[in-house]
Ligand code: SF4
């Protein structure tokens with residue numbers, strides 16, 4: 001086991017309340033809401049009509065371009081309607097609302113060839129990830145089939161399995177690694193074979209030492225794999241941070257990991273790949289951590305996509321009366337929602353209930369430089385935000401406006417409580433608008 | 439259920455502006471207490487008048503500028519008042535203290551737009567003003583009670599060296615048995631306070647290292663050249679207001695650069711001017727002017743110097 005740590009970033013209280021809770025299969029709800037846009041890129045085009053019967057795992061939306069992904073029904077039932085619904089990030093999208101049929105669940109046949117795992121070719125794996133609607137479950141929801149097909153001129157030499165789970169509170173990846181170590185490792189080997197990498201690393205933070213040891217036992221006999229134990233630090237699980245820490249390489253600004261010969265894949269995504277390749281199940285369920293101070297029984301639920309967050313919260317004993325904030329995702333990058341009646345998506349790693357949210361007084365910037373030294377990407381944040389506030393867009397771009405990954409570290413450390421990330425989002429929005437107009 | 443919808447992150451570090459100010463004030467308390475021990479109750483009065491005037495001026499000007507007056511409680515005016523007091527001679531007239539403190543807050547801070555917007559360290563502007571307006575009281579020094587000297591006025595270690603070539607023992611400089619302004623007596627207490635801030639990460643380590651290191655090196659070169667003419671570098675570090683300046687004034691976040699490159703230029707620049715003024719200038723002490731000079735370059739440095747971003751071409 002190699003031990004490494006990232007230099008910048010922060011170490012917020014970990015709050016992994018649900019780390020000791022095994023994954024529980026959440027009951028199939030009475031109704032699911034399945035948006036056709038749950039991935040980066042173009043929304044899927046609907047394949048079903050009102051009143052149509054669908055089986056579990058049946059494709060209900062087809063990928064509509066290279067960067068897109070299909071969407072599957074997570075239940076056996078009848079399409080009630082197709083209508084526009086609210087997504088966690090505040091936008092809205094077309095969704096299939098499916099009422100679950102009573103009686104036996106019927107599973108659709110996979111739309112990809114089922115073979116013995118050892119017989120799979122790189123081409124097979126690309127077909128499987130595409131057909132099964134697999135996207136990056138670490139948060140970016142980028143279509144996996146695209147990610148594992150880098151341009152030929154950029155050979156991949158290293159694959160990194162991302163089990164860092166650096167966001168506080170979230171434990172879904174941790175539980176998966178403990179309970180499905182073998183499956184994740186098999187998918188990781190498939191991935192490595194697909195891109196033809198020479199080396200594989202399994203990156204896990206040291207607050208999940210048990211998971212690291214579980215993998216260590218598996219990789220011992222296998223030559224070109226190595227477990228990397230990382231000192232817990234946020235945002236170490238961000239692709240660029242991991243590549244820098246483990247490989248010592250810097251992804252060029254505006255570039256992607258393949259530019260430096262690396263491929264990073266989250267453990268949740270790998271488990272989804274295993275489910276598709278070995279069991280013929282498309283991405284219709286995922287592990288969701290339901291947690292926070294406002295939850296009586298913090299839990300890890302294996303949840304059908306489209307289940308309402310309200311049901312999960314109720315099952316975990318959330319005190320919704322006292323809740324001040326409900327966040328989809330972790331506390332650093334997650335999105336606060338207006339109401340709990342929002343469906344779980346492919347991207348929903350957790351649902352967090354905060355019951356004490358203090359409004360903090362904002363002071364003028366005191367140029368303490370905390371944001372500057374903590375930014376994992378080396379952005380001079382205070383200056384960038386001043387340019388945004390002054391509407392100086394060219395300078396803002398030169399200071400890394402579009403480089404920022406909105407990890408939240410700068411806002412977290414700012415002693416003046418300036419909502420720096422909020423300003424950066426505003427700046428990106430303004431510049432995109434102006435560029436669209438031209 | 440009344441849910442707040444705000445943008446991420448949803449958690450925040452425990453640090454805040456008032457907390458930082460509080461800890462800087464705490465770090466200064468040992469040196470402040472020592473000044474009472476060395477110079478008597480008079481030192482306490484100087485501090486109280488300076489702090490009270492700073493707070494009142496801050497409050498009135500926030501009111502006048504129609505700003506949130508609760509900002510007067512963030513600790514920054516208190517700190518300015520305390521810092522100013524520590525740079526003053528113990529025998530100074532209390533009305534002068536009040537004038538200096540009002541100038542620091544009103545002219546150097548509020549006129550620039552208040553907290554965060556000032557270019558120059560307010561306490562040092564207050565002191566510079568007093569030095570110009572009342573040169574005699576500002577350079578009249580009473581004996582330290584711990585030094586058992588009976589004279590009514592004495593020279594500071596730096597003044598003694600400059601004008602009479604007297605060397606004060608390093609031990610006296612460390613402990614503080616010397617004449618000088620309230621806060622420039624005991625180097626060791628200032629050092630302890632500074633280290634406390636460093637450990638809590640409230641100040642950037644590069645600043646004291648850059649300032650003290652460059653004074654040591656620049657003066658060390660001169661001293662190696664001619665050790666009879668020039669003071670030894672340890673004396674230079676311990677005497678006068680350098681410790682106070684390097685740990686508590688130059689480190690003021692508002693008036694120092696944010697980028698590492700800028701910080702090195704800034705802190706080494708301060709050290710350079712300190713040696714220049716002390717050794718070749720007409721005055722025995724130059725910490726105040728050195729910091730003010732380098733303060734004036736900070737906006738420029740912050741505009742043009744920034745750290746390299748990850749993945750940016752080297
Ligand atoms: S500037 Fe962007 S990348 Fe840097 S800390 Fe802030 S949110 Fe993270």
Ligand code: SF4
Nearest residue numbers: 365366368369371414
């Ligand atoms: S952390 Fe906040 S106060 Fe400090 S420099 Fe950055 S923006 Fe300014």
